[in-house]
Amino acid sequence: MFMPLRCDQTTPWPLLQTHFAEQGRHLDMRRAFEQDADRFAHFSQSAPHVFADLSKNLWDRDSEALLLDLARATGLEAHRNAMFAGEAINTTENRAVLHTLLRRPANVALPGDVPETAQRLADxxxxxxxxxxxxxxxxSDTAITDVVNIGIGGSDLGPHMAVRALEEFRIPSKRFHFVSNVDGHELHHVLQGLKxxxxxxxxASKTFTTAETMMNARSALAWFAAQGGQDVAGHFVALSTNLEATRALGITTTFGFWDWVGGRYSLWSAIGLPMAIAIGEQGFREFLAGGHAMDEHFRTAPLAQNLPVRLGLLDVWYRNFYGFTSRCVAPYHASMCRYAAYLQQLEMESNGKRVALDGSTLTCATSPAIWGEPGTNGQHAFFQMLHQGADVLPLEIVAVRKASHPLPGHQQKVLANALAQTQALMVGKASDxxxxxxxxxxxxxxILLDALTPATLGALIALQEHRVFVSGSLWGINSFDQWGVELGKVLAKDLETRWDSGELAGLDGSTAGLLQMLRTPAV
Structure with a gap:
């Protein structure tokens, strides 16, 4: 199996360090536009359903050329091909990484497919x-007016984001609710308005053992019984492969997915059921087609004209040379209010790693922190820091050309605001x-979409998935495991047991003190 070479162990790495010290750190974008009349044309490009302007970033043609050399030296193309072919590039779990297969048309073979691919695609x-x-x-069931998705992580963030983003395509006769937090306030609030x-x-839980999801599921079942519900099989469906556990709860309708689908990449699978109910079969297939179109762009386009590659290289450039620790994400479309939250898991759970594929400690930083809110709301919250704060924080805007509402004047204003923010960040304003x-x-x-549709959303999400792959590949990490979420789960189970017993032995002083205080009834 192919193993990429870490970027800091390649020949182009010291060349990039020298270039940054001598030129990159001194780049002024305003002068760069004056000196290069074709800068916008060079640093912008179209990909399926997406246009991106990368020209207002702190790089030039020399920077990009060296970054492309870096990508080639690490073996990015071979690593990408290994992923598409179904090789077990998730080395710590010995699994393939095949979320792209979820959106591949039936009976389509790709060069290098492993022998299992045809059967996997049929499944x-x-x-x-x-x-x-x-x-x-x-x-078509008029008796069902409300759909409640109970999941957490990728079983919540993806469907929640997509159903909200595509609200203009949603069936109007049904309401959609999402419960993820084990805090009972969330589930209680949702159930209050339901019958x-x-x-x-x-x-939604692949193993049907996720602690938060199963707690909420059992509470929902108890509520259902208390409300006089008797047909559990008719009102509960599971997205899981643990059929024994689903049957034990009386759930007989199940849809599974596979161990080569990571949770944060699972929206394209049965985890997308809430989205399929919301926008229908045709809409969901258009969503898959948009993702597949971006897959083909990433798989076949030359590196220099490959949008996920260029974005991933820019991320490495900013993280490891400029030292930027975060990226602000601002979608200028109110329906994309869950987009930043979705990207937080996609990028930080994938690339928030400190060891290489071989287990050695990295010498360079990896994932930036991802954060943000929709524009124009963010302009009246944190954009002050973007424009005048002590730290430089790269901004990524997603804008949509066509509105889906009839209100005059609004779309022109929101697009003008999006352009103005990128312009103001670059040109600034001198004052004594x-x-x-x-x-x-x-x-x-x-990043510009012509309209927010199932196809364009699919392409946008696939673009972000592949961008994360690129930076993770260059850093030489496994972007497809998430061992970092396990320790807290183990300790929480231990503390739940101690909550009942009152046993404090072996705990640190702070945790012991807090547990003892919380076990004491509030006055």
Missing amino acids: VHATLNAMLAFAEEVR AESTLFII DGHRHFPGNRPSTL
Whole structure:
């Protein structure tokens, strides 16, 4: 199996360090535009359903050329091909990484496919067809007015983001709710407005052992019984492969997925059932097609014209040379209010690692922190820091050309605001009054969709997935495991036991003190 070479162990790495010291750190984008009349044309490009302007970033053609050399030296192309072929590139779990197979058309073979691929693809489409048929049944069932998805992590963030983003395509006769937090306030608030006879619950957990999800699922089942509900099989469906556990709860309708689908990459699988119910079979297939179109772009386009590659290289450039520790994400579309939260898991759970594939400690930093809110709300919250703060924080805006609402004037205003923010960050404004001085030369990327549709959302998400792959590949890490989430789970189980027993032995002083205090009834 192919193993990429770490970027800091390649010949181009010291060349990039020298280039950054001599030129990169001194780059002024304003002068760069004056000196290169074709800068916008060179650093912007179209990919399937997506246009991106990368010209307002702190790099030039020499920087990009060296970064492309770095990608080639690490073996990025071979690593990418190994992923698409179905090789077990998730080395710590000895698994393939095949979320791209979830959106590949039936009976399509790619060069280098491992022998298991044809059967895997057949299984994908059998499950997809069954899931979409069930979604259509729910859509046509007028007795069901509310759909509640109970999951956490990738079983919540993806469907929640997508259903909210595509609200203009949603079936109007049904309401969609998402419960992820084990804090009972969330589930209680949702259940207050529901009736057992008109609610469908979707329990999303591959193993059916996820602590938060199973706690919420059992509470939902108890509520259903208390409300007089008797047909559990008719009102609960599971997205899981643990059929014994689902049957034990009386759930007979299940849709599974595979160990080569990571949770944060699972929206394309049966985990997308809430989305399929919301936008219908045709809409979901368009979503898959948009993702597949971006897959083909990433798989076949030359590195220099490959948008996920260019974005991933820019991320490495900023993280390891400029030392930027975070990236702000601002979608200028109100329906994309869960987009930043979705990207947080996608990038930080994938690339928030400190060891290489071989287990050795890395010498360079990896994932930036991802954060943000929709524009224009963010402009009246944290954009002050983007423009005049002590830290330089790269901004990534997603804008949508066409509105889906009829209100005059709004879309022009929101797009003008998006452009103005990228312009202001770059050009700044000189003033002798320090309070009114904007230093400028601050980086931003603008990603433009023609409209927010299932196909364009699919392409955008696939773009971000592949971008994360690129930076993770260059860093030489495994972007597809998440061992870092396990320790807290183990300790929480221990503390739940201690909560009942009162046993404090072996705990640190702070945890012991807090547990003892919390076990004491509040006055």
